Amino acid sequence: MKLFLELWTIVGVLAGAFFFFAGTVGVLRFPDSLTRLHALSKADNLGLGLVVLGLLPLVDSVSAGVKLIGIWLLVLLSGATASQWIARTLRQSGPGP
Amino acid sequence: MSEFLVGAAAFILGMVALGLLRVLRGPGNADRIMAAQLLGTGGIAAVLLLGAASGEAATVDVALTLALLAAFAAFAFVKAKLGQASGESRPTDSQ
Numbered sequence: 001m002k003l004f005l006e007l008w009t010i011v012g013v014l015a016g017a018f019f020f021f022a023g024t025v026g027v028l029r030f031p032d033s034l035t036r037l038h039a040l041s042k043a044d045n046l047g048l049g050l051v052v053l054g055l056l057p058l059v060d061s062v063s064a065g066v067k068l069i070g071i072w073l074l075v076l077l078s079g080a081t082a083s084q085w086i087a088r089t090l091r092q093s094g095p096g097p
Numbered sequence: 098m099s100e101f102l103v104g105a106a107a108f109i110l111g112m113v114a115l116g117l118l119r120v121l122r123g124p125g126n127a128d129r130i131m132a133a134q135l136l137g138t139g140g141i142a143a144v145l146l147l148g149a150a151s152g153e154a155a156t157v158d159v160a161l162t163l164a165l166l167a168a169f170a171a172f173a174f175v176k177a178k179l180g181q182a183s184g185e186s187r188p189t190d191s192q
Contacts, residue, residue: 009098013101013146016105016109017105017108017112020139021112023116023135024112024113024116024135027119027131027135028119033125033127033128036119037127040131044134044138047109048141048142051105051109051145051146052145064154064157068157071141074161074164075138075141075164075167078164078168079134079138081168082168082175085172085175086127086130086131086174088179089127089174089178089179090125093125093127093178
């Protein structure tokens with residue numbers, strides 16, 4: 001059981017780190033602002049979610065785990081809202097897609 | 098296990114630092130605030146990983162504060178930008 005939980009942590013954190021890598025590559029390599037926004041807002045929040053899932057077996061109480069998941073949900077909510085607003089300023093200032 | 102977690106945190110911080118190159122290259126201010134958002138999310142992940150590695154429970158509160166600051170940064174940017182575009186302090190269309 002302990003081995004399985006450690007494996008869970010390692011797989012989750014590695015997958016999360018991979019998605020952070022993908023987000024950085026997208027932000028640096030994609031050609032225009034809207035595609036960069038797409039790479040950033042999806043890959044990043046998914047990476048954070050996978051890291052949180054990977055860290056869940058390490059917490060020592062249920063409330064600490066709920067707090068971790070709460071942080072992820074908060075980041076998802078604020079990230080999605082901020083991405084919509086940034087996309088709107090891009091549409092208003094530029095010629096649009 | 099804690100060495101692995103610290104290593105993962107260092108990797109994520111390195112990725113975030115690479116992403117901050119976008120702040121230098123621009124071209125628009127929106128691209129720069131996107132790199133700052135990347136710093137927010139990656140910083141939260143790194144702080145959570147370091148907290149799990151060291152067993153310090155208070156790092157979760159640091160991560161919460163980072164989440165709040167990243168959200169406020171994005172909203173301040175959008176509010177300033179929309180205020181410039183429409184000549185008002187608020188966006189005019191309310192969808």
